[in-house]
Amino acid sequence: MAITVVGSVAFDSIETPAGRRERCLGGAATYFSLAASFFTDVRVIAVVGEDFGAQEEAVFDARKIDTRGIERAAGKSFFWEGSYLDNLNEAKTHATDLNVFAAFEPKIPGLYRDSKFLFLANIDPVLQRRVRDEMPDVKLVAGDTMNYWIKDHRAALLEVLKGLDILLINDTEVRMLAGDDNLVKAAQAVLALGPKALVVKHGEYGATLFHGADPKDHGTKCFRAPALPMEEVVDPTGAGDSFAGGFFGYLASQPEQTPAAFRRAMFYGGVMGSFACERFGTERLQKLTRKEIDERFILFRELTHLD
Amino acid sequence: MAITVVGSVAFDSIETPAGRRERCLGGAATYFSLAASFFTDVRVIAVVGEDFGAQEEAVFDARKIDTRGIERAAGKSFFWEGSYLDNLNEAKTHATDLNVFAAFEPKIPGLYRDSKFLFLANIDPVLQRRVRDEMPDVKLVAGDTMNYWIKDHRAALLEVLKGLDILLINDTEVRMLAGDDNLVKAAQAVLALGPKALVVKHGEYGATLFHGADPKDHGTKCFRAPALPMEEVVDPTGAGDSFAGGFFGYLASQPEQTPAAFRRAMFYGGVMGSFACERFGTERLQKLTRKEIDERFILFRELTHLD
Numbered sequence: 001m002a003i004t005v006v007g008s009v010a011f012d013s014i015e016t017p018a019g020r021r022e023r024c025l026g027g028a029a030t031y032f033s034l035a036a037s038f039f040t041d042v043r044v045i046a047v048v049g050e051d052f053g054a055q056e057e058a059v060f061d062a063r064k065i066d067t068r069g070i071e072r073a074a075g076k077s078f079f080w081e082g083s084y085l086d087n088l089n090e091a092k093t094h095a096t097d098l099n100v101f102a103a104f105e106p107k108i109p110g111l112y113r114d115s116k117f118l119f120l121a122n123i124d125p126v127l128q129r130r131v132r133d134e135m136p137d138v139k140l141v142a143g144d145t146m147n148y149w150i151k152d153h154r155a156a157l158l159e160v161l162k163g164l165d166i167l168l169i170n171d172t173e174v175r176m177l178a179g180d181d182n183l184v185k186a187a188q189a190v191l192a193l194g195p196k197a198l199v200v201k202h203g204e205y206g207a208t209l210f211h212g213a214d215p216k217d218h219g220t221k222c223f224r225a226p227a228l229p230m231e232e233v234v235d236p237t238g239a240g241d242s243f244a245g246g247f248f249g250y251l252a253s254q255p256e257q258t259p260a261a262f263r264r265a266m267f268y269g270g271v272m273g274s275f276a277c278e279r280f281g282t283e284r285l286q287k288l289t290r291k292e293i294d295e296r297f298i299l300f301r302e303l304t305h306l307d
Numbered sequence: 308m309a310i311t312v313v314g315s316v317a318f319d320s321i322e323t324p325a326g327r328r329e330r331c332l333g334g335a336a337t338y339f340s341l342a343a344s345f346f347t348d349v350r351v352i353a354v355v356g357e358d359f360g361a362q363e364e365a366v367f368d369a370r371k372i373d374t375r376g377i378e379r380a381a382g383k384s385f386f387w388e389g390s391y392l393d394n395l396n397e398a399k400t401h402a403t404d405l406n407v408f409a410a411f412e413p414k415i416p417g418l419y420r421d422s423k424f425l426f427l428a429n430i431d432p433v434l435q436r437r438v439r440d441e442m443p444d445v446k447l448v449a450g451d452t453m454n455y456w457i458k459d460h461r462a463a464l465l466e467v468l469k470g471l472d473i474l475l476i477n478d479t480e481v482r483m484l485a486g487d488d489n490l491v492k493a494a495q496a497v498l499a500l501g502p503k504a505l506v507v508k509h510g511e512y513g514a515t516l517f518h519g520a521d522p523k524d525h526g527t528k529c530f531r532a533p534a535l536p537m538e539e540v541v542d543p544t545g546a547g548d549s550f551a552g553g554f555f556g557y558l559a560s561q562p563e564q565t566p567a568a569f570r571r572a573m574f575y576g577g578v579m580g581s582f583a584c585e586r587f588g589t590e591r592l593q594k595l596t597r598k599e600i601d602e603r604f605i606l607f608r609e610l611t612h613l614d
Contacts, residue, residue, distance in 0.1 A: 088488075181395075183511065184538045204490065205512035208536060224610050226531040229515060231491045263613050303531050304611045306570050 001139075002041040003252050004112045005029050006131045007121025007241075008101060009046040009056075009070060010078035014280060015085060018234040024281035025056050027078060028121035028144065031238035034285040035245025035272040036119075037063040038293055039253040043112045045069035045131070049077040049100045059286060069109045073100040088233045089203050106131050113137075117252040120164075121241065122146050125156040132163045140257060142166035142248050144240070150177050161194040168199040168244050183208070184222075197262070199247065199269070201240055203227070209266050211259075225266035226304050228274040228296070235280045239273040242285065246272030246293075271296045308446075309348040310559050311419045312336050313438045314428025314548075315408060316353040316363075316377060317385035321587060324392060325541040331588035332363050334385060335428035335451065338545035341592040342552025342579040343426075344370040345600055346560040350419045352376035352438070356383040356407045366593055376416045380407040395540045396510050413438050420444075424559040427471075428548065429453050432463040439470045447564060449473035449555050451547070457484050468501040475506040475551050490515070504569065506554065506576070508547055510534065516573050518566075532573035533611050535581040535603070542587045546580040549592060553579030578603045 007029030013022050033042040043066040048056075052072070060067045078101040082091040106127055118135055120128040120143035132141055143164050149157050150173060157177075161167065167190065171183070177193075178186035183200065187210040190198050197211040209223040247269030254261045271293055278284045314336030320329045340349040350373040355363075359379070367374045388402040413434055425442050427435040427450035439448055450471050456464050457480060464484075468474065474497065478490070484500075485493035490507065494517040497505050504518040516530040554576030561568045578600055585591045 182538065182540075184536045187536075188538075202512055205509055206531070210536075222536050222610055224513070224533040224536075226611075229491045229494075229517075229529050229531075231489065233489075260614065267613065301613065303529055304533075305613070306574065306608065307567065 001116040001252050002043060002114070003036055003117040003119055003248060004043045004045060004069070004108070004115040004135065005032050005036070005119040005121060006045040006106050006127070007032065007119075007123055008078050009044070009048050009052070010080055010101075011051065012079075012237060012281060013081040014235055014237050015083035016088065016233075016235050016280075017085060018232065019280070021235075021280040023079070024283075025059055026080065026238060026281055028238075028241040030059075030282060031241035031276060031285070032119060032121055032245040032248075033060070033065045034063055034282055035242040035276070036249030036252070037065050037245075038272075038288065038290055039246070039249035039268070040117075042066065042249070043069055043109075043115060045106050045108060045112070047071045047073050047100050047104045049073055049075045052077050059282065062286065066112070069107070069112055071107060073103075075100045077101075082237070084236060088236055091237070108134055116140070117248065119143065119244065119248050120160065121244075122149075125149050125153055125160045128160045129156065129163065132160065140165050140251065142168060142244070144168050144244060145173065147173060147176060158193060161190075164195045166197045166199065166248075167195040168201065168240075168247070170201045170203070170240065174198070174200050184210075199266070201243060204229075206270060207243065207266060209262060211262070223263050223266055225263075225270045226300060227270055228300065228303070230274065230277060233277045236277050237281065239276045242276035243269040243273035246270075267297055267300045268293070270300055308423045308559050309350060309421070310343055310424040310426055310555060311350045311352060311376070311415070311422040311442070312339050312343070312426040312428060313352040313413050313434070314339065314426075314430055315385050316351070316355050316359070317387055317408075318358065319386075319544060319588060320388040321542055321544050322390035322392060323395065323540075323542050323587075325539065326587070328542075328587040330386070331590075332366055333387065333545060333588055335545075335548040337366075337589060338548035338583060338592070339426060339428055339552040339555075340367070340372045341370055341589055342549040342583070343556030343559070344372050344552075345579075345595065345597055346553070346556035346575070347424075349373065349556070350376055350416075350422060352413050352415060352419070354378045354380050354407050354411045356380055359384050366589065369593065373419075376414070376419055378414060380410075382407045384408075389544070391543060395543055398544070415441055423447070424555065426450065426551065426555050427467065428551075429456075432456050432460055432467045435467045436463065436470065439467070447472045447558065449475060449551070451475050451551060452480065454480060454483060465500060468497075471502045473504045473506065473555075474502040475508065475547075475554070477508045477510070477547065481505070481507050491517075506573070508550060511536075513577060514550065514573060516569060518569070530570050530573055532570075532577045533607060534577055535607065535610070537581065537584060540584045543584050544588065546583045549583035550576040550580035553577075574604055574607045575600070577607055
């Protein structure tokens with residue numbers, strides 16, 4: 001079933017030990033929708049500037065992603081410049097030019113309103129909440145956030161968490177949000193804020209799914225998915241959003257979101273995150289095939305399963 | 308089949324956020340042999356001082372560990388004092404008194420010489436090599452080391468690696484040993500130094516087994532075992548040695564060391580490491596039952612398996 005995603009569509013200039021790219025297509029909603037598009041229909045809500053042209057549009061079209069919710073505004077698109085020269089796990093930001101994104105007011109096309117799945121990518125929690133409220137009939141809502149909103153926009157973020165089924169954040173973020181260094185206790189605290197499930201991304205160590213865990217269960221309400229040990233991470237930009245796209249895209253493709261479907265979704269998340277890192281920007285996701293995805297899913301199984 | 312282990316038997320004073328213990332029984336060979344003793348017969352080679360008494364001896368006896376290779380020397384036993392107040396993943400060392408360990412000359416009892424499995428715990432690589440050379444008929448040799456030997460005793464350590472079947476070290480150590488920050492490349496480089504298999508321990512994120520991996524295989528020659536998400540880590544001291552004990556103890560208990568046995572051994576390693584952290588020092592390992600181990604093994608499977 002169709003997913004509507006709201007988030008950024010941007011241009012990124014990226015430098016990693018593998019090289020440098022200027023103004024490649026990026027943004028959380030871009031990575032998310034490309035990754036999710038291998039599993040289900042995806043509809044994007046975003047804003048771009050006049051620099052977003054036919055070439056960028058074609059990237060979405062090639063994956064049959066619905067871009068009617070991408071508003072064209074006067075000015076330039078969101079631009080981010082960052083490098084990973086010292087640490088592939090953490091970007092050093094050199095520039096963040098919000099441009100048209102500064103005045104972003106998400107508008108939900110009428111045609112999107114029958115979407116049963118909603119993904120709130122990392123944007124201002126006030127906007128996340130507004131979109132969520134305007135789509136009361138969705139079946140499952142997942143979302144992302146980041147340290148900036150956790151630290152300085154906590155009240156608004158807490159309102160978003162109340163309306164989320166699934167929150168996907170990284171280790172540092174869950175500890176910051178909960179104010180607890182212990183991952184399990186932090187996860188319990190975050191689940192108490194509203195989300196029914198929490199996916200904590202550990203970068204090269206994979207990800208953990210927590211859902212309504214009772215401390216006495218000693219982990220039975222957890223599930224750990226691996227990341228692929230990679231000989232070369234060309235560009236980690238968008239890996240988390242690609243994880244989210246694979247995870248939520250797979251869930252949305254299933255008739256029921258059973259615990260078993262959640263576990264497989266964690267694997268598909270890892271699979272899509274691993275592909276995203278293999279080339280700069282969205283290059284790898286653009287060229288990907290469903291066959292490659294399925295083969296890598298099998299690899300993830302071999303990497304973790306006893307028999 | 309029986310394992311002979313050479314390493315430290317010590318007293319540790321430990322402070323963690325959960326409290327403080329003075330002079331509890333510790334040392335790599337102690338944790339290793341307690342953990343391995345649940346799977347197979349274990350024989351220890353070590354040296355202790357006059358402070359090692361009936362109470363400590365009883366801990367080994369209760370697990371039917373052969374201590375005839377533990378030499379009693381005049382003086383005090385190896386003593387370590389450390390804390391984990393800021394970071395449960397890394398001990399801050401306050402004191403290391405080698406005492407009788409400074410002049411340790413491992414002597415292999417004749418009765419140990421039919422051991423088919425040998426574990427070289429973290430000691431001077433010159434001594435590791437000597438013990439390994441004196442037991443030419445063992446079937447499988449595994450070993451551990453640490454940053455100190457990697458940095459300042461590299462030549463001696465490289466000699467040890469040539470004679471190892473399995474090296475078990477942590478993330479930081481494999482990167483330091485290989486001089487490469489990428490885990491997969493670092494693992495390849497270490498495997499080229501001699502070991503047929505490498506187990507890299509990632510602390511709370513589990514561990515990865517690399518064996519003769521071809522870069523083109525994209526991880527098919529890897530296996531990732533989880534660690535148990537724990538609500539409270541009482542004391543991480545000895546978790547790595549307990550992992551090694553569970554891993555190698557299980558391998559030694561099997562008629563053949565097949566790839567499937569290696570994968571299960573990775574799980575048993577994680578299981579024993581998780582128990583070790585639940586109480587101070589060796590308290591948890593002393594009270595453990597095989598039933599608890601098997602139950603936790605099932606939990607590890609549920610934590611990672613799709614079906």
